[in-house]
Amino acid sequence: MLTLPGTRHRFCDSITRRSFLKIGALGAGAGALSLADLFRLEAQAGTGSSHKSVINVFLGGGPPHQDMWEIKTEAPTEIRGPFQPIDTNVPGIQIGEVFQRLAKVMDKSVVIRSVIGAEDRHDSHQCLSGWKFNDLASVGRRPSIGAALSRLQGPVDKSVPPFVGLANVGVWKHPGTSGFLGAAHSPFKPEGEGMADMKLNGITPDKLDDRRQLLRSIDKLKRDADANGTLRGMDAFEAKAFDVLTSSRLLDALDLSKEDPKVRERYGDGKPFNFQYDGSPTINEHLLLARRLVEAGVRCVTLTFGRWDSHGDNFGLVRDHGGKLDQCLSALIEDLEQRGMLDSTTVIAWGEFGRTPRINPQSGRDHWPQVSCAFMAGGGMRTGQAIGSTNRLGEHAKDRPVHFQEIHSTLYRNLGIDTASTTIADPTGRPQYLSNMPPLRELM
Numbered sequence: 001m002l003t004l005p006g007t008r009h010r011f012c013d014s015i016t017r018r019s020f021l022k023i024g025a026l027g028a029g030a031g032a033l034s035l036a037d038l039f040r041l042e043a044q045a046g047t048g049s050s051h052k053s054v055i056n057v058f059l060g061g062g063p064p065h066q067d068m069w070e071i072k073t074e075a076p077t078e079i080r081g082p083f084q085p086i087d088t089n090v091p092g093i094q095i096g097e098v099f100q101r102l103a104k105v106m107d108k109s110v111v112i113r114s115v116i117g118a119e120d121r122h123d124s125h126q127c128l129s130g131w132k133f134n135d136l137a138s139v140g141r142r143p144s145i146g147a148a149l150s151r152l153q154g155p156v157d158k159s160v161p162p163f164v165g166l167a168n169v170g171v172w173k174h175p176g177t178s179g180f181l182g183a184a185h186s187p188f189k190p191e192g193e194g195m196a197d198m199k200l201n202g203i204t205p206d207k208l209d210d211r212r213q214l215l216r217s218i219d220k221l222k223r224d225a226d227a228n229g230t231l232r233g234m235d236a237f238e239a240k241a242f243d244v245l246t247s248s249r250l251l252d253a254l255d256l257s258k259e260d261p262k263v264r265e266r267y268g269d270g271k272p273f274n275f276q277y278d279g280s281p282t283i284n285e286h287l288l289l290a291r292r293l294v295e296a297g298v299r300c301v302t303l304t305f306g307r308w309d310s311h312g313d314n315f316g317l318v319r320d321h322g323g324k325l326d327q328c329l330s331a332l333i334e335d336l337e338q339r340g341m342l343d344s345t346t347v348i349a350w351g352e353f354g355r356t357p358r359i360n361p362q363s364g365r366d367h368w369p370q371v372s373c374a375f376m377a378g379g380g381m382r383t384g385q386a387i388g389s390t391n392r393l394g395e396h397a398k399d400r401p402v403h404f405q406e407i408h409s410t411l412y413r414n415l416g417i418d419t420a421s422t423t424i425a426d427p428t429g430r431p432q433y434l435s436n437m438p439p440l441r442e443l444m
Contacts, residue, residue, distance in 0.1 A: 022304045027138040051156045052415045056302045057349040058124045060172035060280055061309030064355035064365050066394035067318045067374035068096045069115045080359045082315055090384045093350055098322035107384040108333055114388025114397035117404045118353040118369040127350055128302060129178040130408030130435055139426045144176030145411060146300035148434055156297035160250050161188035166286045166303040167263055170279040172192050173304040180426045190254050233402050235363040253296035264333040274320045279307020282321055284328035291335055308351055312362035329430035333377045346379030348415045357394045371397050379414035381443040404436040415437040
């Protein structure tokens with residue numbers, strides 16, 4: 001934790017101590033690592049110079065594939081649902097009627113209708129890592145793609161974390177685990193506990209404009225407090241932490257008041273937050289924040305959008321959540337293109353599994369890990385495609401089954417990482433591949 005010396009106080013044990021003005025601490029689970037601790041751990045990581053990025057939108061709860069991207073017009077009424085297919089701007093590709101705006105950017109997008117390999121569990125881990133939850137659990141589990149990027153490529157800018165998770169309230173909102181890579185590569189969370197990192201707690205930036213003087217004060221404080229010298233050698237890490245805390249780049253990215261009001265209006269705010277229950281709200285502006293963070297230098301942004309666990313009133317939920325996702329996801333794709341960022345930024349929106357073909361008595365759909373779906377855009381991919389299909393009832397993948405790991409290999413490829421040759425050592429020293437499957441050939 002980076003601190004400034006304050007006034008002296010005498011406590012009841014008669015020991016004179018300095019009080020410290022806390023600038024910020026990074027919440028990272030047990031032990032709460034400070035920013036300086038984080039950078040100290042990151043010192044062992046390699047760094048890269050390219051800035052390709054991924055925005056991973058987790059549709060927590062499991063979106064219904066047959067009500068979104070592949071409407072089953074020939075299925076019986078107990079399976080079909082009320083939605084109609086609509087044409088997109090790519091001849092021959094239709095999607096659900098809720099997604100009027102996304103239909104207009106289909107040429108920049110890819111819909112995958114046959115995702116397989118899902119676990120029957122509510123968790124973001126597989127969408128954020130490509131692996132099942134308990135894979136390599138004995139050494140800390142597999143890292144998410146954001147953590148892997150942090151380890152392999154490091155920050156683009158020393159004052160901007162490479163991996164940011166926009167934390168929501170509710171269940172199934174984990175922004176991605178660092179797995180066996182450890183806390184040094186955990187996502188920075190500007191909301192929740194991590195928000196303390198972004199505040200100077202009463203200290204105005206003009207009081208901290210002389211960084212060298214501040215760091216000299218910190219050095220003197222350390223020498224005074226640690227006569228035996230065990231804290232020496234930490235200066236570089238404290239300086240790096242201070243760069244993050246005082247840099248305007250990350251703070252500006254998180255400040256939506258600096259955004260053009262017309263752009264904010266295009267994304268919408270996602271309110272009112274319907275069907276939230278114990279899940280995440282539909283915060284449309286998180287997708288705008290994601291674009292701003294990528295623009296500032298973040299390599300991976302994760303967020304959870306809505307609560308899609310539609311055991312009841314599935315169709316009301318899809319109209320509500322789907323309409324809001326349609327607005328903000330299409331705005332993100334258009335925004336990235338207009339800024340020349342779409343080819344270098346991969347956007348993906350998907351959930352942990354699909355929903356049952358048969359509609360239950362509560363007008364809902366239940367868990368269905370046999371097949372699910374994904375929507376992708378950008379990343380330099382061959383877009384304007386619909387990959388795979390399910391059978392007439394939407395029960396299983398009929399054509400071109402696509403595994404979670406194939407999608408993750410594609411994400412890594414778009415980020416400039418070859419999963420066939422790149423490994424990361426686990427705590428035992430054993431090299432671990434990022435994926436066991438190749439990228440989607442259709443998108444190369």
